[in-house]
Amino acid sequence: xxxxxxxxxKFTSRLLIGTGKFSSSKAMAQAIEAAGAEIVTVALxxxxxxxKDDDMLSAIDREKYxxxxxxxxxxxxxxxxxxxxLARAATGINWVKLEVTPDPYYLLPDPIETLKAAEILVKEGxxxxxYINADPILSKKLQDVGVATVMPLASPIGSNQGLKTRTAxxxxxxxxxxxxxxxxxxxxxxxxxxxxxxxADAVLVNTAIATAxxxxxxxxxxxxxxxxxRTAYLSGAAAESKKANASSPLTGFLRNE
Amino acid sequence: MGLLKINxxxxxxxDNKMPATIADLLGLLGVDSxxxxxxxxxxxxxxxNFSTTPLHAGQTIELVRFVPGG
Numbered sequence: 001x002x003x004x005x006x007x008x009x010k011f012t013s014r015l016l017i018g019t020g021k022f023s024s025s026k027a028m029a030q031a032i033e034a035a036g037a038e039i040v041t042v043a044l045x046x047x048x049x050x051x052k053d054d055d056m057l058s059a060i061d062r063e064k065y066x067x068x069x070x071x072x073x074x075x076x077x078x079x080x081x082x083x084x085x086l087a088r089a090a091t092g093i094n095w096v097k098l099e100v101t102p103d104p105y106y107l108l109p110d111p112i113e114t115l116k117a118a119e120i121l122v123k124e125g126x127x128x129x130x131y132i133n134a135d136p137i138l139s140k141k142l143q144d145v146g147v148a149t150v151m152p153l154a155s156p157i158g159s160n161q162g163l164k165t166r167t168a169x170x171x172x173x174x175x176x177x178x179x180x181x182x183x184x185x186x187x188x189x190x191x192x193x194x195x196x197x198x199x200a201d202a203v204l205v206n207t208a209i210a211t212a213x214x215x216x217x218x219x220x221x222x223x224x225x226x227x228x229x230r231t232a233y234l235s236g237a238a239a240e241s242k243k244a245n246a247s248s249p250l251t252g253f254l255r256n257e
Numbered sequence: 258m259g260l261l262k263i264n265x266x267x268x269x270x271x272d273n274k275m276p277a278t279i280a281d282l283l284g285l286l287g288v289d290s291x292x293x294x295x296x297x298x299x300x301x302x303x304x305x306n307f308s309t310t311p312l313h314a315g316q317t318i319e320l321v322r323f324v325p326g327g
Contacts (some may be wrong), residue, residue: 020326021283022325056325
């Protein structure tokens with residue numbers, strides 16, 4: 001498969017994994033391995049002083065995987081910028097998955113605050129991967145301020161509804177000059193394959209893998225689906241038609257006419 | 258007696274137990290400093306400066322670390 005290039009860095013895998021909701025750090029580590037992922041997202045939170053040994057992320061080999069901190073929990077640009085700076089201080093890495101989600105029910109991203117934060121973070125030297133609604137105009141404006149990818153949602157986070165925003169994502173892909181990573185709502189490998197067949201550069205999956213009965217198996221299924229979808233995209237899909245087109249010859253039948 | 262606001266909660270330290278630096282505070286709380294980043298009075302303090310950054314009564318400090326998340 002061809003390489004995914006984000007901000008000049010090459011990746012073999014086109015499946016990004018979120019680390020939330022796994023039942024144990026072991027289940028998480030096994031799923032990341034089975035997914036063949038190279039980029040894994042993490043969140044930043046206050047240390048729980050009462051339960052300070054709860055460091056689930058020690059199971060992640062930071063030499064092998066790029067930790068991509070998100071700004072989840074941020075409701076404004078200012079909060080997202082603060083989290084990004086803290087994350088950079090914690091990792092020494094300047095990559096950030098920018099999320100600004102003021103609405104707790106649908107967790108939809110705020111386009112105005114996201115654009116505002118992206119512009120400031122890019123100026124501060126961050127590699128910014130913004131999580132956005134599937135909005136082609138916003139995608140273009142984010143590209144104009146210098147983001148490294150756009151990450152449009154397929155459907156609300158953790159909803160497993162699949163590619164509800166297909167038409168808008170097709171437009172985003174058509175207009176993109178940065179990688180398009182479809183994020184949020186992909187519930188099945190077939191959803192991921194569909195996004196990749198459309199020409200998405202990568203997908204990010206968390207809930208569908210973490211909450212499967214066997215997360216590592218599901219991670220492998222997503223890995224295969226992403227490879228299948230990308231390969232299909234590169235193959236150039238055959239055209240769809242309304243009527244049937246016989247695959248077998250329409251001559252030489254064993255009947256008298 | 259000294260008071261620090263740590264992660265939104267006020268904590269009182271007797272005079273002889275008041276942590277002098279961020280590194281002291283982490284030691285006192287039993288928090289592994291290698292995974293933590295601190296913000297003192299809104300300013301990010303890098304890990305390498307934990308042992309040289311003094312704490313004073315009345316200050317607000319945030320201690321954060323990475324947790325699983327999408």
